[in-house]
Amino acid sequence: MDKKTLSILVCPKCQSKLEFDKNTQELICQNDQLAYPIKDGIPVMLVEEARSLAATKDDKDSE
Ligand SMILES: [Zn+2]
Secondary structure (H helix, E strand, C coil), rough: HHHHHHHEECCCCCEEEEEECCCCCCEECCCEEEEEEECCCEEEHHHHHHCCCCCCCCCCCCC
């Protein structure tokens, strides 16, 4: 995952820039609290595939 590739990637949901998490090998959208997986070096930019980082909280779907 090179920095150039990362810089062009945006969240498909909110179009914000993503952060690469080295530990989990995921792309993080801080805005939505979603983590997009990277499969075989290819980022999976699908909201349906993303892991919710806010899942530990009890207030789901509160906007
Ligand atoms: Zn987002």
